[in-house]
Amino acid sequence: MNPALIKPVPILIVDDLSENLIALEAVLRRDGLEFIKAKSGMEALEILLKREVALALLDVQMPEMDGFELAEMMRGSERTRRIPIIFLTAGVTDRSRKFRGYEAGAVDFLEKPLEADILRSKVAVFSELYLQRRQIAVQRDNLKAFAEENLRLLKDSRDNAQALKEADVRKDEFLATLAHELRNPLAPIRNGLQILKMSPDGPRAEDVRSMMDRQLTHLVRLIDDLLDVSRVSRGRIDLRKERISLQDAVKAAVETSKPLIDANGHKLTLDIPTEPLWVEGDLTRLAQVVSNLLNNAAKYTAHGGRIGLTVTPHASHADIIVSDNGLGIEADMLPRVFDLFAQADSHLDRSQGGLGIGLALVSKLVDMHGGTSKAESEGPGKGSTFTVSLPLVGASGEVQGKPLQKNGRPATPMKVLIVDDNVDSAQTSLWMLDLIGHKAEVANDGARALEMAREMKPDVVLLDIGMPGMDGYEVCRQLRKMPGMEQLVLIAQTGWGQESDRQKAFAAGFDHHITKPVSLDLLTQLLADINQTATEGQTHG
Amino acid sequence: MADDGNGGTETMRIMIVEDNEALAQTTGWLVEMIGYDYKLAANAKQAIDTYAEYKPDVFMIDIGLPGMNGYELCRELKSRPDLKDVVFIAQTGWGESEHRKMTAEAGFDHHMVKPLYLEALEALLGDIAKQKTGSVG
CATH class of the missing domain: 3.30.565.10 (Histidine kinase-like ATPase, C-terminal domain)
Incomplete structure (x- = not known):
């Protein structure tokens, strides 16, 4: 319950005689009422300046300021003009005095000797009125606070809706920009292809090819950045900290x-x-x-x-x-x-x-x-x-990581089986391997790969992971179980370069893991390394 | 200038305004292989500074140019009396009807979405060339 509602109802009684004050209080005293006593009009006014009062019981006949004068003063001040006043008069009051009293703002006259029951019931009515008014004020304050809270919530939800809308607009703009940015390198690549189609060995052919190479590199970088940023935003990037x-x-x-x-x-x-x-x-x-x-x-x-x-x-x-x-x-x-x-x-x-x-x-x-x-x-x-x-961290002499060795030694021909359901991807890998002097064959699904591996006994299998039906992991496990494949080197080829993807590939039995698109340089280097390892006799298990 | 082998008919001249260097150059080569003459401009200012000397029959203008964009450039060039018979082709990555409406409002005669299809480019330039010789002769 609101504390304002538990406080006792304050009642002001004003009489110049202390015995009257004591008698009045004795008659009226009950739970929930508080009596504030004043022995003169001046004292009463002083109290009224400081305190809120539910009802004033004023003796009319007092020296200096009488009850009527006090009532008039009370009516003159905004703070006190609504306080109900009951005049207490000695003996029968004549009409003209009563009139003056009502004019001054009295709600009632009670004549002495006072009848206790009547006085008590009148005080009860006014204190009940006062309590109701107080309750209404509390409810009004509550309603006001409630309305303010509602307004705040409404504003919050409007702000949120606005923020969502802005994020949505930014996303749309980003997608439009993304499409545009991807088309930027694609448009010259298409032009280049059309030029090469019309004139494969024309004077522009070499320029066109190197242009297409540059644009493709740009495209790959864009996509790498995109993948990176999406991984970072989802907190799914692994830092290899050292x-x-x-x-x-x-x-x-x-x-x-x-x-x-x-x-x-x-x-x-x-x-x-x-x-x-x-x-x-x-x-x-x-x-x-x-x-x-x-x-x-x-x-x-x-x-x-x-x-x-x-x-x-x-x-x-x-x-x-x-x-x-x-x-x-x-x-x-x-x-x-x-x-x-x-x-x-x-x-x-x-x-x-x-x-x-x-x-x-x-x-x-x-x-x-x-x-x-x-x-x-x-x-x-x-x-x-x-x-x-x-x-910064403390100095340490330990230097980690070894530089990538780059030497263009000629490749010793190896038998390579390329397994990829993307026919174009497989074909171009075959051409690349052909170019660097290896003997390659293509299988476009897992079952065919196992068959061909039995026949050709490859040195290396370049295996795509994401294939329909039997995926790369499964093909890898099957190949590892095949007799006569102990020396086989298995390379996983995927679009996913995450540490977790690499771990998964190694767990399935792969020796190496490379991320698409694979450049000719990297492939040359990797196969040369494999070749060297094989000739040195340090084979993988 | 490439000889178009049309015997006497002057080769149509196309000014390509495009800031993407690789795209500009390859578009130029395509135009050349189809049999027309071309000149490149990397931005609006270069186009404005050099067109009078080159006297193009056709402008192929990229919309997303740095500084003055393709719409503004088209409006500027269209307002010049010496270019009143020139055909303007907008080249843009945006192909929605609202974009087509914007290029039409800027004064473009045609709207081509990147990447270009050789067949479409060849057909469009062929039509323009036919109309030009028709109106001249």
């Missing part, structure tokens, strides 16, 4: 981004300390972070710009700072540059290529390394500065 030197990641990034920087005629200035800075991180992912920042700078800087890459060590962290003198960033865009799809709005004027996911990836990957990212720009045309801070 103690690495930050310089290694930075160097790898520079190597990756140099072609784009050079193609745009930019000058890249490096300021990197030689003393190794150790971080606990995934080399590939950190290189990707720095490379994305460099690519971003290269894309958003007019031809012939300046790009700076600085690494600054501090006590517990290191800053990687990538700055450019390019297009800069609008102030209202700054807080959003790391948001996914942030670039998706201005699709007409965007000629830079890309989906606006590079920076989103940067911020998420840095986050996963316990670091922070920030963007600064003085405004459009004033260039931008991106700073990534990563926590």
Whole structure:
């Protein structure tokens, strides 16, 4: 129950004689009533200034200020004018005095000697009225609070609906941009194919082929980025963290981004300390972070710009700072540059290529390394500065990871069985293997693969995982059980490059796991390695 | 300029305005193989600066150009008296009816969605060439 409703009902009694006050209180006293006594009009007014009163019982005949004067004063003040007043008079009151009393605001006259029952019942009526009024006030306050709460909830749900709507619009814009961005490299590839169809060995053929290669690389990168960002957003990316030197990641990034920087005629200035800075991180992912920042700078800087890459060590962290003198960033865009799809709005004027996911990836990957990212720009045309801070770990002499050896030794011919339900994919793999001097055959499903393996006794099986019917894992397990296949090397080929996918492939009995699309270089290298291992006699079990 | 082998009829000239370098170049080669002459412009400014010297019969304009976009460029070129007989083809990745309406409103005569189909391009340019020789002779 509301505390306002439990408080006793305050009743003011005013009489110049203390014995009258005591007698009145004695007659009226009961639970739920509180009596406030005053011996003069002045004292009563003082009390009324401080306290709320439900009913006033006023003696008429008092020295100085009489009851009528006091009632008039009460009627004159906003605070007290609604307090019901009962006059207590000695003896019979004449009409003119009563009239004056009612004019002053009395609700009743009671004559002394007072009849206790009548007085009690009148006080009871007024205190009941007072309680009801108080209850209504409490209900009104509750209703008001309730209405305010409803308004707030309504506003909240409107805000949420608005946020959802905006997210939906951004998603639609992103999908439109995505379609557009995928079509960008596809359109010249189609043109190239048509040119080659009309004139396979014409003067343009070589240019067309290298153009198609570049556009395809671009397409693959777009799709890799997309897959990465979706994995990161769902928290399904595995970091292979180890103690690495930050310089290694930075160097790898520079190597990756140099072609784009050079193609745009930019000058890249490096300021990197030689003393190794150790971080606990995934080399590939950190290189990707720095490379994305460099690519971003290269894309958003007019031809012939300046790009700076600085690494600054501090006590517990290191800053990687990538700055450019390019297009800069609008102030209202700054807080959003790391948001996914942030670039998706201005699709007409965007000629830079890309989906606006590079920076989103940067911020998420840095986050996963316990670091922070920030963007600064003085405004459009004033260039931008991106700073990534990563926590440093104590120095250690342990250097992990071995560089990929790259030597173009000629391939010793091997028998390779290609298993892929995608006929085109299988055929092109066959051509590639043919080109690098291996003898390859194709099976388009698992059952056929097992049959052919029995006949041709291959050295290597290149096996697609996602096939209808018997999948790659199953084919792998069956092949492993086949007699005479002890030396067989099995390579899984999938569109999924996650650590968990690799583990699954190894568990099924694969020796290697490669992610599609497979480049000729990688395939050449892998088969050469397998060949060398085989000749050295260190075979896999 | 490539000789179209039409004996006397001047080869139709096509100005391709496209900022995607690979797409511009391969579109140019396709146009050349079909048998017409082409010139590339990477943006609206280049197109405006060079068309008077090249005197194109047809403009193929990408909508998503940096700076002045394809709609604005088309409006600008259409307002020039020396280009009143020139045919404008919009080239865009957007093929919805609202996009077709926008290109038509900007003054384009044709709307082609990327990637281009050689057959469609050949047919369209053939029709334009036929109309041109018809109106001249």
